[in-house]
Amino acid sequence: MSPAVVWFRRDLRMTDNPALAAAASADDGVVAVFCFEPGLATGRHGCPNRNAYLLASLRELDENLKAAGSRLHHRHGDPAKEIPRLAAEIGAAKVHVNRDHTVHARRRDRAVASALADDGRELVGHSGLTCAEPAQILTGEGGPFRVFTPFYKAWLNAPRRDLAPKPRKLRPPEGTSKLEAGRPASESDMGIDAAPKRIAEADGPGERRGRERMRTAVDGCSDYKRMRDLPGPDRTTRLSPSLHFGTISARELETLIAAKRSEGAKTLRRQVCWRDFYLNVIRNFPGNRTEEYDERFRGMRWNDDPDSLAAWKEGRTGVPWIDAGMRQLLAEGWMHNRVRMAVASYLTKNLLIDWREGEAHFMHHLLDGDESQNNGNWQWSASTGVDPQPYFRIFNPIRQQKRFDPDGEYVRRWVPEVRELPDEHLATPWEAPEEVQKEANCVVGDDYPEPLVDLFESRDEALARYGDQRGSD
Numbered sequence: 001m002s003p004a005v006v007w008f009r010r011d012l013r014m015t016d017n018p019a020l021a022a023a024a025s026a027d028d029g030v031v032a033v034f035c036f037e038p039g040l041a042t043g044r045h046g047c048p049n050r051n052a053y054l055l056a057s058l059r060e061l062d063e064n065l066k067a068a069g070s071r072l073h074h075r076h077g078d079p080a081k082e083i084p085r086l087a088a089e090i091g092a093a094k095v096h097v098n099r100d101h102t103v104h105a106r107r108r109d110r111a112v113a114s115a116l117a118d119d120g121r122e123l124v125g126h127s128g129l130t131c132a133e134p135a136q137i138l139t140g141e142g143g144p145f146r147v148f149t150p151f152y153k154a155w156l157n158a159p160r161r162d163l164a165p166k167p168r169k170l171r172p173p174e175g176t177s178k179l180e181a182g183r184p185a186s187e188s189d190m191g192i193d194a195a196p197k198r199i200a201e202a203d204g205p206g207e208r209r210g211r212e213r214m215r216t217a218v219d220g221c222s223d224y225k226r227m228r229d230l231p232g233p234d235r236t237t238r239l240s241p242s243l244h245f246g247t248i249s250a251r252e253l254e255t256l257i258a259a260k261r262s263e264g265a266k267t268l269r270r271q272v273c274w275r276d277f278y279l280n281v282i283r284n285f286p287g288n289r290t291e292e293y294d295e296r297f298r299g300m301r302w303n304d305d306p307d308s309l310a311a312w313k314e315g316r317t318g319v320p321w322i323d324a325g326m327r328q329l330l331a332e333g334w335m336h337n338r339v340r341m342a343v344a345s346y347l348t349k350n351l352l353i354d355w356r357e358g359e360a361h362f363m364h365h366l367l368d369g370d371e372s373q374n375n376g377n378w379q380w381s382a383s384t385g386v387d388p389q390p391y392f393r394i395f396n397p398i399r400q401q402k403r404f405d406p407d408g409e410y411v412r413r414w415v416p417e418v419r420e421l422p423d424e425h426l427a428t429p430w431e432a433p434e435e436v437q438k439e440a441n442c443v444v445g446d447d448y449p450e451p452l453v454d455l456f457e458s459r460d461e462a463l464a465r466y467g468d469q470r471g472s473d
Contacts, residue, residue, distance in 0.1 A: 002026070002092055003026055003028045004025075004029075004093075005033060005096065006019050006023035006095075007019070007095055009034075009105070010098075010129060011129065012058060012207070012245050013247050013249065014064050015166045015211070015248075017249070018126035019096040019097050021167060022096045029173035029174065029176070030170055031073060031092070032070055034058060034072060034073075034075070035077070035083060036074065036077075038077065040185075040190075041189055041190045041191055045360060045364060045371070046191060047363060047365065050333075051190035052200035053241060053367050054245060055190065056201065057247050058184055059206075060206035061206075061207070068167055068168065070171075073179070074181065075182055079111075081115070083112050083116070087119075093121055093122065094121065094122050095116060095122070098126050098246070099126065099129060101129070101372070102372060103286040104371075106283070128251075130279060131155070131254045131275075131276055132158035132159065133158075134283050134284075137158050137276075148277050149387075151280065155277075163252055196333075199331075199333040199367065200333070203241055203332070207247045210239075213238060214248050217238075217239055217253075221260055223264055224237075224264035225266075228267070228338075231338055231339055231410040232405050232407065240334075241367040250272060257269045274373070277376075278372040282375065282376070285386070288385065289375060293385045294388070297466075300465075300466075301469070302353055303351060308353065311452055312326060313361055315330070315414075317451065317452050319398075319455070320401065320415045320418050320427060321405070322342065322397050324411045324413070325339035328414050330365065339410075341381060345389075345395035348462075349458075349462040349466075350462065352458070352461065355379065359374055391462075392467075398427045398428055401427040408423055408426045412426075420442065421440045422440070
């Protein structure tokens with residue numbers, strides 16, 4: 001027998017962690033490690049908010065491992081060098097991981113597996129990231145699903161693993177007391193200052209708070225179907241950052257939800273399935289990272305409008321529903337899903353700006369910035385991806401606000417300029433009579449921006465441009 005290594009990545013938890021449970025069963029002890037890869041701090045979509053959440057979650061994981069008799073080791077550099085080096089140093093025959101499905105993760109793991117194999121060692125993958133393994137969910141023809149609803153039906157019946165036991169005691173391998181533990185990356189190296197630390201802490205990094213939020217979400221899920229679209233009271237689960245970093249287990253969450261019988265529970269479980277669906281998409285169609293899945297929309301003529309893009313990013317579009325969402329993103333590193341769809345539609349179909357600009361902005365700020373889901377959702381909104389929103393269905397932010405924020409609770413929270421407007425003018429300040437604007441201290445053009453574009457004219461332009469592009473194949 002020999003020691004084992006458990007390599008943590010997006011599974012920063014002790015509970016229901018198949019890789020950790022397997023490594024803990026090694027007779028000669030286990031070493032836990034996290035590797036700070038090149039580009040983690042900045043990379044393609046660097047995000048100080050996400051990095052602050054990561055460091056805080058790693059600190060708690062180290063504390064939990066210490067309580068069980070072990071600790072978290074830190075390595076810096078190329079995992080294809082650092083992980084095999086660590087395995088050789090302690091004489092480990094196996095390195096246990098929970099499989100990831102993104103392009104980068106699969107490429108990285110192939111390189112690590114090859115390097116380990118050259119030294120007679122093995123990278124052992126486990127199903128600890130998803131509810132069901134995407135590779136096992138196939139169409140009748142044996143290919144990957146491109147449409148969510150049939151994927152969901154197959155997903156419901158796909159094989160599931162049992163929940164993994166939480167190790168109560170972890171024993172370090174003999175002779176490793178002097179093994180260099182290393183230090184985590186510094187906050188400055190990760191681009192973290194006071195604001196990201198505040199944002200991450202407010203959301204609740206780490207396993208303990210993630211599990212508290214998971215229990216709250218499951219206990220209250222009977223009301224989820226009714227409340228999920230209302231950003232004012234904000235009764236969504238807020239579990240997406242915990243799921244992204246794996247401070248909670250998607251499989252455990254699904255198990256808890258499935259034990260409930262309400263319509264709200266069924267709705268929430270379906271939402272959890274979207275996460276597996278988009279991992280399935282990015283795994284099977286890696287080109288989605290940079291180009292449209294629907295070839296008909298490749299080469300689409302997007303507007304080059306830096307001023308409007310900046311106004312959208314900063315919440316200065318002159319449309320309260322859009323500005324509220326964009327300001328919430330900057331302040332909290334998170335945005336309500338109902339509003340996410342609206343701001344994405346506005347960027348791509350009113351401003352006619354490339355969806356990749358929005359994808360990058362979201363990834364730079366979101367605590368739950370997950371490549372597969374963010375890419376899938378942006379392509380859905382832009383009508384260019386798998387199973388997308390049809391291009392002729394364009395969100396009307398005025399109607400969205402009136403329907404989902406009828407008393408203005410959400411908009412007034414994030415757009416104080418319009419706070420004193422009467423309800424009937426809250427969604428369209430530019431239409432309020434001049435005397436109403438003055439009385440409400442919201443003179444459009446002075447106190448609050450004029451709309452960047454006419455919503456109806458820009459909608460017609462989008463329909464024409466999308467229609468021309470789609471018909472050109």
